[in-house]
Amino acid sequence: MKSVLLFSALVLSAHANDWRLVWFEDFNRAGAPDPTKWTYEKGFVRNQELQFYADNRRENARVEGGRLVIEARKEVFPNPVFKEGAAEWMKARKEAQYTSASVITKGLQAFHYGKIEVSAKLPAGKGVWPAIWMHGNNKGNSRWPMCGEIDIMEFVSHRPGEVHRTIHFAKPGTTTHQKLGGSIKVSTLHTKFHVYGVEWNEKTITFLFDGKPYHTVDLDAAGAGAENPFRKSGAFYLMLNLAVGGTWGKEPDPKAYPQKFEIDWVKAWEKK
Structure with a gap:
């Protein structure tokens, strides 16, 4: 038995030596998330979600106890871009009934190939929609879904005990949306920290759960050449957010809030 354990340790050590840590965040400073690493989305952003994403507001995003806490709250919050009779839903709402945060690395740090992992504990209240995901840096110049999207982890409360992974x-040769994904069942999403990750190279994206691969997608599905959004030289930025309701989050229970999405650390490696 001792020799088997030694062999296993050597194999793990050899695998670890294939990677070089190039970026990490261990949330070791209390207060605001480190502004050299994180910025914020702001307002009503997508999917008809109910929350207003607050910008640099401690009630919704803060570091405490060595962890990033993203908190969704039931509270009335004015919409600064409200316009009477506006056709766009983001402007037609006079106020939000929920607030939350979307903490992102856009403009500060981006990733292209390698391994990315996030240790997190998920909220459980009805209507929550936490996510760990990535968008192509060219989003805006190249609209979605042409910019590409990697959903490392998504959870919705009406699918209890289940986490989802997807690429969009x-x-x-078209602008038609396609996706590849699936889900796994986990019974301790809300009581334990788990590690959600991807290993990404020019051929595949492999999804990881607690360090173990559980699903691989072939990137040729998005095109065989260099124009594939997952192969382009433009990298992807990371997003950590907690949505409420919306097209997939469904109707929340107001009495279940506040809800907290806790992140212990984020790490990114590249192949040596």
């Missing part, structure tokens, strides 16, 4: 892209 345009059908090659």
Whole structure:
């Protein structure tokens, strides 16, 4: 038995030596998330979600006890871009009934190939929709889904005990949305920290749960050449957010809030 354990340790050590840590966040400073690493989305952003994403507001995003806490709250919050009779839903709402935060690395740090892992504990209240995901840096110049999207982890309360992983892209040569994904069942999403990750190279994206691979997608599905959004030189930025309701989050229970999405650390490696 001793020799078997030694062999296993050597194999793990050899695998670890394949990677070099190039970026990490261990949330060791209390207060605001480190502004050299994180910025914020602001307002009503997507999916008809109910929350207003607050910018640099401690009630919704703070570091405490060595962890990033993203908190969704039931509270009335004015919409600064409200316009009477506006056609766009983001402007037509006079106020929000919920607030939350979307903490992102856009403009500060981006990733292209390698391994990315996030240690997190998920909220459980009805209507929550926490996510760990990535968008292509060219989002805006190249609209979604042509910019590409990697959903490392998504959870919705109406699918209890289940976490989802997905890549989004345009059908090659078109602007038609395509996706590849699936889910796994986990019974301790809300009581324990788990590590959600991806290993990404020019051929595949492999999804990881607690360090173990559980699903691989072939990137040729998004195009065989260099124009594939997951192969382009433009990298992807990371997003950590807690949505409420919306097209997939469904109707929340107001009495279940506040809800907290806790992140212990974030790490990124590249192949040596």
